[in-house]
């Protein structure tokens with residue numbers, strides 16, 4: 419049997435995808451939405467480091483921050499913008515002149531001007547009418563264009579907004595000079611099929627403009643929804659490394675890229691061999707640990723314990739691993755424990771140049787199971803406790819630190 423025929427993939431085999439765009443360009447959000455992960459901040463040097471890595475790997479567009487946020491943020495955005503990277507560098511702005519001015523001064527190539535557009539956000543958050551939102555949006559797009567910036571127009575909570583208003587808003591902003599429409603599932607409530615219907619409607623209604631989607635992961639759908647949008651011809655998907663971002667985060671860079679490469683046989687132009695290194699760098703700098711069972715970059719993505727799986731993988735990795743771990747700079751590992759079988763043990767001995775008798779093998783496997791099942795859980799419980807305590811008490815500014823700062827302003831902490 420041919421090797422290729424061992425892989426069955428209905429996406430390719432049955433040509434289930436119709437409208438995949440010719441070119442998909444990743445819009446990386448790690449330095450903007452990713453930095454908005456609760457308790458996370460990046461220094462100027464850290465932003466530069468991540469931006470350079472993303473650029474080296476072939477990311478086409480990155481939003482690197484909101485220059486008006488602080489002096490440090492301004493410095494960071496400006497530093498990245500002036501680093502001479504190949505990627506298009508974007509600075510984000512509210513529909514406020516000073517925000518756009520800060521983007522101009524930060525030397526970015528483009529600005530992403532964002533405004534909320536659902537009635538829910540308009541009524542409770544902005545306390546603005548639709549007319550007012552339309553006016554400030556068009557005015558802001560024009561203002562940015564007049565100051566030499568290309569504009570991506572971004573609407574928060576687009577999927578829960580009235581489609582007629584969304585259409586009116588985008589068409590007005592496109593006419594005012596916005597080159598790209600960024601549609602957001604801000605609270606992660608779409609499904610792939612809903613996304614496909616919705617993008618179809620958008621394409622019927624919008625004046626010609628490049629489409630982009632920004633999907634959140636509140637129900638674990640971010641990557642699937644983003645892929646569904648790409649299947650409908652959306653060219654610019656938003657991602658963050660390790661899927662970090664507000665709440666449960668955004669569509670993860672590594673999952674989307676590997677999804678396109680492996681499942682759609684689509685060349686993203688991203689250097690896959692650096693994926694693991696990038697993921698670990700962002701893990702360290704963000705302080706957000708990667709979940710052990712996180713696809714592609716989690717510890718367990720290429721780990722095996724159970725006898726049947728280890729045996730299969732040792733004979734042919736494709737049996738229980740859909741991705742070749744070397745392509746993303748990883749190695750597989752075997753965990754020895756209760757479910758260990760002879761194959762993994764024999765493999766370990768063989769690699770150490772040791773041959774064991776059948777009796778020794780049986781005893782060794784028995785010994786491993788026996789030890790694993792009687793291992794205390796003290797260390798494991800301690801580890802989880804430290805982790806939880808850190809998240810509960812010390813993420814961001816601690817409670818004590820908060821009241822210390824308050825004290826300095828003359829506020830008396832509660833008794």
Ligand code: MN
Nearest residue numbers: 451604632664
């Ligand atoms: Mn977001």
